[in-house]
Amino acid sequence: MEKSKVYFTNLHTTINENLQQKLNRLIKTAGMQQIDFDKKFTAIKIHFGEPGNLAYLRPNFAKTVVDIVKELGGKPFLTDCNTLYVGGRKDALEHLESAYVNGFSPFSTGCHLLIGDGLKGTDEVLVPVKGGEYVKEAKIGHAIMDADIIISLNHFKGHELTGFGGALKNIGMGCGSWAGKMEMHSNGKPHVSQEQCIGCGMCIKICAHSANSVTDHKASIDHNKCVGCGRCIGVCPTGAIVAAWDESNDILNKKMAEYTWAVLHDRPHFHISLVIDVSPFCDCHAENDIPIVPNVGMFASFDPIALDVACADAVNRQPVMSGSLLEKSDHNHSDHFTAVNPSTDWKVGIDHAVKLGLGSKAYELITL
Template identity: 80%
Template sequence: MEKSKVYYADMHVTMKENLQQKLSRLIKTAGMNQIDFKKKYAAIKIHFGEPGNLSYLRPNFAKTVVDIVKELGGKPFLTDCNTLYVGGRKNALDHLDSAYLNGFSPFSTGCHVLIADGLKGTDEALIPVEGGNYVKEAKIGQAIMDADVFISLNHFKGHELTGFGGALKNIGMGCGSRAGKMEMHSSGKPQVFQKKCIGCGVCTKICAHNAITVTEHKANINHLNCVGCGRCIGVCPTDAVQADWGESNEILNKKIAEYTWAVLKGRPHFHISLVIDVSPFCDCHSENDVPIVPNVGMFASFDPVALDAACADAVNSQPVMAGSILDKNSPGHHDHFTAVSPTTDWKVAIDYAVEMGLGTKDYELITI
């Protein structure tokens, strides 16, 4: 396989070109304008940031991508799916509140925000994963699968389970419905935390397999009947139904690659990663720590695998930021991500994505 082209721009500006204009030039040089956007719906997958976290991408960058899509005649929308955990983005209403709080509104970005898996995280498309070893049918947010073109706009940072979060993580995990996220994170089936359960019975109505009963005002799940679809997690009003967070990091990475395959197969796609404010952990946290390395720059490619590989190499070539978690953990380590989260191996997702035919980890870096 030929090397994939990954385009790069640093964060330096001039009096004639600010960062948004430079990002626009990067995207166009990388060839996104070769995609036929005319009258096509374009999903721009982004992380809106958990309230309290300040390392997520600024809405200004999203507007740059939106403006290009509109220039090319497309109909863009910013999107993400609801979270599995309890927080500020667990349902569409809270998720929209969080997005607006963090500056992602139609007025600031030039397009609407759609939460792809609906109000309770149960609006999903079931996509067969051909050749999947772990996922047979990916559960993807419906609005994402309804789009004609898919674009990922990624904040590249560390991650406590996958080593780093880049294009593959933003696409694979981020586009999964709540049930899809459970499938990736869990090696088992959901359970009911009895102290939180109010016995409302909503979970029994959504279950298609008669696996849930309510006795003495408490729900119980019969794991012999349960198929692990996770829809009960989405509808529970008190978050009493929760996933078994028992999947190994290695298999989690491989499931993310399989979900990414399901999202991208059969339609045009393009990927942009900003390696700035490289926090040690995910933007899903309601806080962010000191960046582990200095800002690196902006990257773009048609190949999400090569893009992640290029960004990872770029981060690992950077000096350690003084006072960061990496600075405290770095002695004896040659990999910044492993130094921050020693139980992770980010290479697993990239290698498995290559096996899945998503791209190549061999890239040609082209600086603009």
């Protein structure tokens, strides 16, 4: 099989070229302009950062991508879907407010921000997954599926469940609706935290299977009737209804790959990863720790698998950052990600994505 091309540039700058200009050159050298953007709606999938976390990508990088899409005649928008957990991005209003607080706005990025799965995380499209072993119909944010082109702008970093977060995670997990995220994270069905429940009955109104009920001002879910769609999670005003969070990390990685397939299948796509501020955990945390390795650089490719593998290889070649969780780890440092999060094996998701036909692990690294 022919190796996929992955383009790389380091973070050194000159008086004639700053980082945004260098990113522009990387993207164009990698050939993103080969896509026909003319009058096409272009979803730029990005993580806006949980408030309190300072490792997320700066809006300036997003603007560079937006400007190129506009230059090529496209109609870009920045997007992400709501979170399954209660935080600063659990519904569209809070999600947009968090994005604004973190510097993302039409004024700073040059395009509008759309939350892909709507106000309460329930605006979704059911996408059949051909060849899916675990997911038969992926539940993807409606606005993302309405787009003509997908561009992923990824902050490459560690992750406590998947080993690392790169292109596959940004797309697969990030584009899932509330129900989609629950399907990836859970083997079981949601339950009600009685302490938080106020007995409002919103879960009863949204349930199509009469699984929810309220007794003595407290809700409960009949798991014999519940189909695990997760819509009750989206409408609960207090966050009392929570997912099971009981899926194994290996199967989570495989489900995530199948969701990535659902988003990318039959559409033009391109992927950009910045390996900077490589925190040990996801940007979904309301805090970030010392990076586990020094900053590496910027990567781009049409192949999301090759891109993720190239970034992982680059990180694993780096020295351990003094004072980081990686330095404090008792595990073998040949793989920095499993050293920090030993219960994960990121290769499982990569291999499953290859099996689905999303790309290749073999890559040719082209350095600018």
